[in-house]
Amino acid sequence: MFGRLMPRQGRFFDLFNEHAEQIVLGSRELAALMTNHDDLERRTYTIESIEKRADKITRATIELVHKTFITPIDREDIHQLISKMDDILDLIEDSAQLMFLYDVRDPTPEAKKLADICVACCEKVKAAVALLSSMDNAAEIMLICSDIDRLESEADHVMRGAIARLFRDEPDVRELIKLRTVYEHLETVTDRCEDVANIIQGIVIENS
Numbered sequence: 001m002f003g004r005l006m007p008r009q010g011r012f013f014d015l016f017n018e019h020a021e022q023i024v025l026g027s028r029e030l031a032a033l034m035t036n037h038d039d040l041e042r043r044t045y046t047i048e049s050i051e052k053r054a055d056k057i058t059r060a061t062i063e064l065v066h067k068t069f070i071t072p073i074d075r076e077d078i079h080q081l082i083s084k085m086d087d088i089l090d091l092i093e094d095s096a097q098l099m100f101l102y103d104v105r106d107p108t109p110e111a112k113k114l115a116d117i118c119v120a121c122c123e124k125v126k127a128a129v130a131l132l133s134s135m136d137n138a139a140e141i142m143l144i145c146s147d148i149d150r151l152e153s154e155a156d157h158v159m160r161g162a163i164a165r166l167f168r169d170e171p172d173v174r175e176l177i178k179l180r181t182v183y184e185h186l187e188t189v190t191d192r193c194e195d196v197a198n199i200i201q202g203i204v205i206e207n208s
Contacts, residue, residue: 110162115184121193
């Protein structure tokens with residue numbers, strides 16, 4: 001049944017893919033912001049624009065759910081998936097805004113490392129979403145979701161080490177607070193990617 005319905009309702013998967021593309025673009029801009037801090041304001045604005053495009057895709061997806069009589073996967077799963085994907089970009093935008101508002105002009109190696117892990121996580125989300133239109137891809141999707149879980153654990157480890165080093169080595173309390181907040185936001189991006197992976201795993205289990 002799942003396979004027969006999907007060709008008639010492929011627009012949902014197109015929207016998921018369009019949103020996932022924005023997630024990857026946003027994460028790459030965030031990583032670039034960490035290495036090219038002279039472009040801080042411009043890259044922050046670019047991420048805001050990407051987030052707004054993603055919001056439009058999210059609204060279009062939810063509107064389509066209400067208009068569609070038979071959906072290829074459970075309506076609640078569609079709503080949760082697109083909403084959690086949108087949460088990823090919200091956190092990416094928040095992280096960029098923090099860098100701009102706090103005027104962090106010299107990101108630490110740990111911040112750059114966390115941003116790189118965010119990119120890797122977002123690329124994995126995009127890869128999993130791209131395969132979701134066919135349950136023939138179930139095994140591959142589950143492996144990608146496991147990769148996302150592993151990357152989230154790595155980000156958590158990097159964040160804990162970064163915060164420990166801050167409290168050990170950073171004498172400026174204001175700088176400590178700023179960087180700790182940035183670290184926590186970057187790590188939370190990977191948490192939201194893991195949330196998406198969990199939803200995708202649930203969809204695969206229900207429909208394969």
